[in-house]
Amino acid sequence: MTVTLRDVARAADVSIATASRALAGSSLINQATQKHVVQVAAAIGYRTNTVARALKTRKSRLVGLTVHNLENASFRVLASVVQARLQALGYQVILSISNDDVAQEREILQTLVDHGVDGLVAVPTGGNGAALLAMEHAGIPVVCAVRRVVGATLESILAADMEGAYAGTQHLLGLGHRRIGLIVGPGDTTSGKERLAGYTRAMQEAGLTVDPALIHRGRYLPETGVAGANALLALGVPPTALFVANHESSLGVLRVISERGLSIPSDLSLLFYEDSPWFEWQRPALSVVDSGAADMANLAVDRLMSRIGGVANSGREYRIGSRLLERASCAALPTS
Incomplete structure (x- = not known):
């Protein structure tokens, strides 16, 4: 048996006009009523004729x-x-x-x-x-x-990527780290540019010269993490902390850490960007700047x-x- 608009209105205890407007997303209907009507319609199996509605309402x-x-x-x-x-x-x-x-x-x-x-x-x-x-x-x-x-x-x-990267870098500086490696996205992206700016600001405010050798830019891929971590850890004086501000690079970085047999955080401190459910389940649990x-x-x-x-x-x-x-x-x- 086909469920009609009249059935929806009766079940939601509203008028047919109100039910119609709510299902059409009209701004004349308050959000609570609209949500209630939509939920009732779904519960009783009402299906809109989307083609007819599109022709009528555009x-x-x-x-x-x-x-x-x-x-x-x-x-x-x-x-x-x-x-x-x-x-x-x-x-x-x-x-x-x-x-x-x-x-x-x-x-x-x-x-x-x-x-x-x-x-x-x-x-x-x-x-x-x-x-x-x-x-x-x-x-x-x-x-x-x-x-x-x-x-x-x-x-x-x-x-707030600049502020987030600034806070993350400050956190590492507060722990006594001075050689902080950064893996970050390309400079032509919003997050890549702003996270680098936040890192740079924190380092300069700490009285440190930003060393280009400690910064690895790349696309948002695990391969960027592999290349960046290997390059940074191969430096004559490697970083004591690594800030991975390129989320997709995280898996690549963790692979390099495992292959090199490094212990976190005793051999190297790791800070990531953008939280993931498995970050908390990793051992040790991974610190992160979350972007909301x-x-x-x-x-x-x-x-x-x-x-x-x-x-x-x-x-x-x-x-x-x-x-x-x-x-x-x-x-x-x-x-x-």
């Missing part, structure tokens, strides 16, 4: 989400939170993986436009600002997360829903604070 109830990969724990959290939030509001999410590739991202954006998405949350490569602005001009709101697109006036939800992926995701959804509801693009940049999680992989440098 809304597809589809939202695009693009991320670089799903190896990065922050991207997995972002996808999970965005999916759950939007599903509760009656939207379906089209998740796409760009592999941080400009050409692949360009194809993804065109596909999302062809499918008539109502909005987009994007972890951008940074190379398709014109395409993202074209979506905005076509009435498809875009909210960027994790990275900004230089030269494009788009709302962006970013981590869940908070970024929630704010991105809030901003996107406001934009879909008719709020203009502010081009504003929002920042989510990073925090240091001290575990067991960093130790005070023994005094000679």
Whole structure:
């Protein structure tokens, strides 16, 4: 037996008009009522005729989400939170993986436009600002997360990466370390540039000259961790602490540590960036500067829903604070 809109209204104890507006995401309905109606509709098996509704309202109830990969724990959290939030509001999410590739991202954006998405949350490569602005001009709101697109006036939800890297480096300095190696992302990415700036600031404030030999930049891949850790540990005077501010490099670094038979933290202090559930289960448990992926995701959804509801693009940049999680992989440098 087909469940009708009238059945939803009766079960939710609202009028048919209210049920219709709530399921359509109307800004005339408060968020609590909308969530209640959507949940009741799902519980009794109501399914909207999405084609008919799209033709009538010019809304597809589809939202695009693009991320670089799903190896990065922050991207997995972002996808999970965005999916759950939007599903509760009656939207379906089209998740796409760009592999941080400009050409692949360009194809993804065109596909999302062809499918008539109502909005987009994007972890951008940074190379398709014109395409993202074209979506905005076509009435498809875009909210960027994790990275900004230089030269494009788009709302962006970013981590406080400079402050996070500064706090992480200060933590290692406070433990007595002076030769602190840094593995970081490329300088043309928001996180790569800002995390290097935070490290540099902390080192300079401590009266130390920043040694380029202690800095390894590379793409967000485990291979970067392998190359960086091997290069830094092969120095004539190797670092006593390693700050891995490139999350995808973490596995590569841990592989090198194991292959070299190093004991953490007695042989080398390790500090990572962007928390992952298995970091706490590692032995020793890994200290980390966490970038607040869940908070970024929630704010991105809030901003996107406001934009879909008719709020203009502010081009504003929002920042989510990073925090240091001290575990067991960093130790005070023994005094000679």
